Amino acid sequence: MLFGVDYYPEHWPETRWEEDCRLMSAAGLSLVRILEFAWSRLEPEEGRYDFSWVERFLNLLEQHGLQFVLGTPSATPPKWLVDKDPSILPIDESGRTRGFGSRRHYCFSNSNYREHAARIAEELAKRFGNHHLLVAWQTDNEFGCHNTALSFTPEAHAGFIDWLKRKYQDIEALNEAWGSVFWSQEYRSFDEVILPSHTVARDPGASAPDSMVAQGHNPGLLLDFQRYSTDAIIAFHQAQVDAIRRHSDPPVTHNLMGDFPDIDYHRLGSHLDFVSWDNYPSFEWGRAPYNVVGFRHTLMRGLKRRPFWVMEQQSGPCGWRMLGDTPAPGEIGLWSLQAAAHGARTIVYFRWRACRTGTEQYWYGILDHDGIPRRRYREIADTVETAGTYEQLWEQTQFPEDVAVVHDYEHLWSHRFQPHNPGFSYTELLQRYYTALATWGVSPAVTSLEGALESARLVVLPAYSLVDSDTAARIERFVTAGGTVIVTYRSGIRDRNNAMLEEPIPGPFRRVAGLTVGEFDSLNFGRTTTVEGAFGQDRAAVWTDSLDLESAEAAAWYGSGPFAGEPAIAVNQFGDGTCVYVGCDISPEALSTLARGWIESAGVQLSPFVPQSGIEIVRRTDGRLSYYVLMNHTGRARLVESTRPVQSYTTQQEVRRIRLDPYGTTVVRES
Ligand code: GAL
Numbered sequence: 284m285l286f287g288v289d290y291y292p293e294h295w296p297e298t299r300w301e302e303d304c305r306l307m308s309a310a311g312l313s314l315v316r317i318l319e320f321a322w323s324r325l326e327p328e329e330g331r332y333d334f335s336w337v338e339r340f341l342n343l344l345e346q347h348g349l350q351f352v353l354g355t356p357s358a359t360p361p362k363w364l365v366d367k368d369p370s371i372l373p374i375d376e377s378g379r380t381r382g383f384g385s386r387r388h389y390c391f392s393n394s395n396y397r398e399h400a401a402r403i404a405e406e407l408a409k410r411f412g413n414h415h416l417l418v419a420w421q422t423d424n425e426f427g428c429h430n431t432a433l434s435f436t437p438e439a440h441a442g443f444i445d446w447l448k449r450k451y452q453d454i455e456a457l458n459e460a461w462g463s464v465f466w467s468q469e470y471r472s473f474d475e476v477i478l479p480s481h482t483v484a485r486d487p488g489a490s491a492p493d494s495m496v497a498q499g500h501n502p503g504l505l506l507d508f509q510r511y512s513t514d515a516i517i518a519f520h521q522a523q524v525d526a527i528r529r530h531s532d533p534p535v536t537h538n539l540m541g542d543f544p545d546i547d548y549h550r551l552g553s554h555l556d557f558v559s560w561d562n563y564p565s566f567e568w569g570r571a572p573y574n575v576v577g578f579r580h581t582l583m584r585g586l587k588r589r590p591f592w593v594m595e596q597q598s599g600p601c602g603w604r605m606l607g608d609t610p611a612p613g614e615i616g617l618w619s620l621q622a623a624a625h626g627a628r629t630i631v632y633f634r635w636r637a638c639r640t641g642t643e644q645y646w647y648g649i650l651d652h653d654g655i656p657r658r659r660y661r662e663i664a665d666t667v668e669t670a671g672t673y674e675q676l677w678e679q680t681q682f683p684e685d686v687a688v689v690h691d692y693e694h695l696w697s698h699r700f701q702p703h704n705p706g707f708s709y710t711e712l713l714q715r716y717y718t719a720l721a722t723w724g725v726s727p728a729v730t731s732l733e734g735a736l737e738s739a740r741l742v743v744l745p746a747y748s749l750v751d752s753d754t755a756a757r758i759e760r761f762v763t764a765g766g767t768v769i770v771t772y773r774s775g776i777r778d779r780n781n782a783m784l785e786e787p788i789p790g791p792f793r794r795v796a797g798l799t800v801g802e803f804d805s806l807n808f809g810r811t812t813t814v815e816g817a818f819g820q821d822r823a824a825v826w827t828d829s830l831d832l833e834s835a836e837a838a839a840w841y842g843s844g845p846f847a848g849e850p851a852i853a854v855n856q857f858g859d860g861t862c863v864y865v866g867c868d869i870s871p872e873a874l875s876t877l878a879r880g881w882i883e884s885a886g887v888q889l890s891p892f893v894p895q896s897g898i899e900i901v902r903r904t905d906g907r908l909s910y911y912v913l914m915n916h917t918g919r920a921r922l923v924e925s926t927r928p929v930q931s932y933t934t935q936q937e938v939r940r941i942r943l944d945p946y947g948t949t950v951v952r953e954s
Contacts, residue, residue, distance in 0.1 A: 351417060376494060580622060686885075
């Protein structure tokens with residue numbers, strides 16, 4: 284494990300740098316990420332570079348045994364550049380230019396800006412790309428943050444039209460795919476195609492009525508524009524990678540944002556040498572429950588199915604205008620171990636010291652404004668010091684990957700454009716299934732369909748809406764060969780163009796599911812209905828499908844509402860495997876009971892621990908033994924009981940009742 288810190292030498296007097304490096308080194312940190320917002324100091328005027336101060340800082344790093352990650356500064360185009368070429372600024376859905384004054388004020392499709400960004404990256408690579416202390420590069424900072432993944436500039440429009448020409452070749456093919464005959468929206472040439480910006484229609488119920496998704500646009504246009512926007516971001520990133528690669532070999536990453544929805548991270552991830560992401564469990568807008576943080580780590584690991592970095596790990600109370608909770612004693616250490624347990628091999632804390640000026644004055648890091656090391660500094664130093672205990676475990680074990688939840692950005696986008704029900708969220712649905720499975724200590728993967736089918740025995744396809752016959756055939760082969768698949772409501776309803784299918788629901792999944800959906804009911808305004816099954820009596824919310832069974836057998840029934848007495852969940856034996864169709868949303872408790880049954884019948888090992896809320900269990904394996912990382916995410920000491928004999932990883936003693944301190948962790952192994 285390596286530990287580092289995000290540092291902004293340009294924010295502090297040079298006379299302080301040495302003390303900061305000394306303190307970082309004394310805390311056991313070995314890496315410093317620098318420069319990702321420093322353009323105005325690196326190139327104060329066009330073509331006049333000043334890297335001398337960076338040299339001086341790197342000399343100090345060397346003296347203190349520290350290495351560095353180099354960020355390219357393209358998230359903050361300097362004022363001279365914006366003044367010289369205001370066309371680089373992004374434009375929002377309503378046609379307003381988003382100006383200078385915060386950050387990310389550029390449009391990914393602007394070719395001038397892409398060249399400027401690649402040029403400064405190349406200058407940095409020429410000067411520092413072979414520096415012996417350079418460990419990795421980070422391009423830009425958090426692509427898409429502050430709602431910048433989509434831009435509505437003339438360049439984005441032209442780029443989109445080119446992209447459509449390549450995809451469809453013939454305008455009639457586009458009209459057909461989008462069904463643009465609806466409301467006379469047919470295009471006679473590609474040059475007529477619009478961007479999904481400001482229109483007449485508005486969805487007053489949408490949480491952001493001015494957003495692209497609330498303006499009644501054609502769903503095929505929306506999906507293609509979202510796809511194009513990911514491609515524009517990848518091209519922007521790749522231009523910098525190419526520039527760097529002409530002079531420098533260390534790996535290049537970009538800091539992603541966990542379950543951020545606006546970019547297809549599976550596609551962007553394939554252009555990164557390794558995945559890294561920024562983990563803020565708690566800040567001014569709320570606190571992510573530990574299972575959601577676990578889900579985000581797992582999603583990030585699933586992009587390449589390889590270990591990853593946390594490039595920004597929260598290390599203090601955070602906010603811009605208001606402050607989130609101060610991490611309780613032990614919590615920063617727990618977040619760090621949680622990251623490692625889920626597959627992080629390097630953790631970089633954000634940020635070294637709270638800045639005195641600028642927007643992020645309240646975003647505290649390891650040190651406060653006064654620069655004096657206190658409790659958080661000591662906690663991080665302790666975390667680094669004790670990290671060696673588990674080094675071998677992280678090195679020598681993998682994730683079982685026999686259970687997987689399929690994550691797909693195109694499905695996410697389609698559901699975001701038209702969520703069916705105000706209570707529906709694709710990401711939350713995935714998190715519910717992830718949590719229900721993770722409770723049983725199986726460390727479910729969250730990955731693409733390809734990744735899931737490669738290694739899992741139990742695959743969950745939540746609201747897998749956009750399908751073609753090829754996907755359905757792959758699922759059928761997987762189940763025929765003995766796999767278990769869980770398909771939920773709103774699966775198999777659309778084609779890849781985001782058009783509704785003409786077939787009965789669940790479309791090409793009908794055969795494997797052994798049923799059709801006769802009727803459905805979106806449960807609006809808090810309406811619920813009772814449902815009964817192996818989990819006892821529960822309440823269905825959000826959505827109910829009433830199932831017409833063919834070969835499937837009912838496993839749960841509606842007890843009330845318009846579908847009273849009809850099947851809600853059904854199980855179909857297909858070849859050597861099983862397909863379960865879940866036609867409604869049920870409570871986390873009921874889902875967890877079902878998940879246990881699916882895990883057992885898929886022949887996957889359940890953990891020996893009795894699940895408890897607040898206790899996270901991550902399983903890793905060396906192919907022979909299972910290792911369980913137990914984490915107490917509460918401020919109270921807790922006891923965890925094991926139903927089978929396990930040994931402490933550190934003492935090798937057999938243990939049955941394991942005491943976890945507040946925010947405490949331990950590792951046990953089972954032979
Ligand atoms: C992150 C970002 C950092 C910093 C932090 C606090 O999302 O990457 O640069 O801005 O948030 O806002």
